[in-house]
Amino acid sequence: MEFDTSPAAERRLTRSDTFAVGLFTVLYILQVAHAAVTRSFWLDELFTFYIVTMPDWAGMMDLIQRGPDQNPPLFYALTRLVVSVLGESEGAFRLPAMVGYWVLCVTLHLWVRLLGGGQTAALVAMTTPVFTNVVYYASEARPYGLMLGCFGAALVSYTLGDIFAQQPDYSRRAWLGLGASLSLAMAFHYLALIPIGCLWLMEACRTWRTRQWRWAVWAALCVPLVVLAYNWPVFTEQSKLPYWKTELHWFELPDFYRWMLGDWVCLAFLVMVGMAVLWEWRQRRTARETVSPGSRRNALEWLVLGLVLTFGLPAGWMGLMQVTGRTMFTPRYLLPAVAGLAILLTFGVRHLARCRARTLAAGIWMLLTVSTLWVSLQPWQLARPGIEEIVNLPNPTQPVVLNVPRFLTIKHYYRDQLPQVVHVLGMMTYRQPEDPERGLRALSRNPRAPRFEDRDSFLKTHSRFYYACHKSNKEVIQDLEELQLPVIRETDEYIVYEVFEPHF
Known part of the structure; x- marks a missing residue:
């Protein structure tokens, strides 16, 4: 599948491509590594920390099955290996995600070049994931960056199979x-099934158009189901845990796009690409240039993939959740949409004239x-979390009850410096028919995890x-x-109340 009728020579990587990838890598490391080493862990990353730092492998597997996290074991095994070599720093825990997200960017560049696209189109594809807010997950100790990198590699493999169809x-x-x-x-994340489903749709459309079944392709596309089946016992045990989110609203769908594209850098990038596309379209319309039907058909297939990933994936997942009555809709489950955005933008700039291509490339490098x-x-x-709402309270020895995210973060970074900080299981948690802290209780199996207070014992001890x-x-x-x-203190994020015996 090619974007145009370019000769095969135009699909070969040149020294300029190597230089572009090398320069991008340097800038990528500076930007992502800074976030990785300076940003403190948040709740889900601390789940990763406590699972990975279990004393032995058996304990780690037990906590994966019964703990608060719900991911396949491979991610934790890989992170444990990296941490055992590099030490328990924020950067070490986030290194797998950094590498995985870099692989996504570079494979998108390679994918465009394999399709016969020019270097500017490849640059647009490579930098799109960095300009969006999705880049946050390149420096998070979670499996999303690794999953995206694997998906980028899958796109390249899919294209190579078409190119070498006669070999x-x-x-x-x-x-x-x-x-x-x-x-x-x-193997890194169960919800990889969503973008894989998009490739199933892509291949099904091709099968319908050509009336030919490519059995080897379908076999490759269905192999991930074997991995899912292998992890099924772990998955079913994890699925018994109640999901943290209790409500789902349709407005969360446009909120996802506002989050993904809301940064000023991304808006500037989209404006530059949009102006280049508009300029090129007007020039071609004036010149009345045409594109061959075969080229138009091949490009259209990838345009459809871009539309499905960018719009169909989030909207389809939202619709599925609404129909099934589930609430599993959060931006981090829809991150493959960034690959779809890269495909759409690349489709728009694939035919840029040399002058406009150089101008756009210069603007992108400058912005990056x-x-x-x-x-x-x-x-x-490292920026430790602020504690302004819990220090210098009227009675410094009186316990301060925090919710789970705040408590785990404070205890991780301040250790025993704030002994008055506690979390009481079952107290003032969000409403849910099942115990929302069932998985959290399992963290106590890690000797390094902070201790949680039992509600009845706590209330008997503290009036x-x-x-x-x-x-x-x-x-x-x-x-x-x-x-x-009574309200004791109010900050930008928190309200501190005082609770006493008549209100128990």
Whole structure:
């Protein structure tokens, strides 16, 4: 499948491609590594930390099955290996995600070149994931970056199989690469099944158009189901845990796009690409240039894939959740949409004239350099979470009850410096028919995890205590206000109430 009728020579990588990938890699490392070493862990990353730092492999597998996290074991095994070599730093825990996201960017560049696209089109594809807010997951100790990297490798393998369709040995290797890439993606995160489903749709459309079944391709596309079946016992045990989110609304769908594209760097990038596409379209319309039907058909297939990933995947997942009554809709489950956006933007600039292509490339490099310098020139120092709402309270010895995300973060970075900080299981949690802290209780199996308080024992011991509630937790705030509890302190994010015996 080619974007145009370019000769095969135009699909070969040149020194300029090597230089572009090398320069991009340097800028990528500066930008992503800064975030990886300076940003403190948040709740889900601390789940990764406590699972990976279990004393032995058996304990780690037990916590994977019964703990608060719900990912396949391979991600934790890989992270444990990296941490055992590099030590327990934020950067070490986030290194797999950094590498995986870099692989996504580079494979998108390679994918465009294999399709016969020019270097500017390849540059647009490579930099799109970095300019969006999805780049946050390149520096998070979670499996999403690795899953995206595997999906990028799968796109390249899929294209190589088409290019070498007349050479059985090479095409066989490409289909093996496709199956291996998608299997790894599934082994890192169960929801890799969503973008894999998009490739199923892509191949089904091709099968319908050509009336030919490519059995080797379908076999490669279905291999990830074997990985899912292998992990099924772990998955079914994990699925018994109640999901943290209790409600789902349609407005979360446009919110996803606002989040993905909302950064000023991304908006500037989209404006540059959009202006280049509009300029080229007007020039070609004036010149009345035409494209061959075969080229138009091949490009249209990849345009459809871009539309499916960018719009069909989030909208389809939202519709499925609404129909099934589930609430598993969060931006991190829809990250493959960034690959779809890269495909759409690349489709728009695939035919740029040389002058406009160079102008756009220069603008992209300038924007990437400026945004990277803006980030990398900031201090390379870990920023511990602020504690202004829990220090210097009227009674410093009185316990301060925090929710789970805040408690685990404070205890991880301040250790025993704040002994008054506690989390009481079952107290002031969000409403849910099942125990929302069932998986959290399993963390106590890690000797390095902080201890949680039992509700009945805590109330018998303490007749007065503070409760710090995040302002986003509307349900809990409503409960506390109904009790008419006095407000002791209010910050930008938290309200601290004092609770005493009549209100128990």
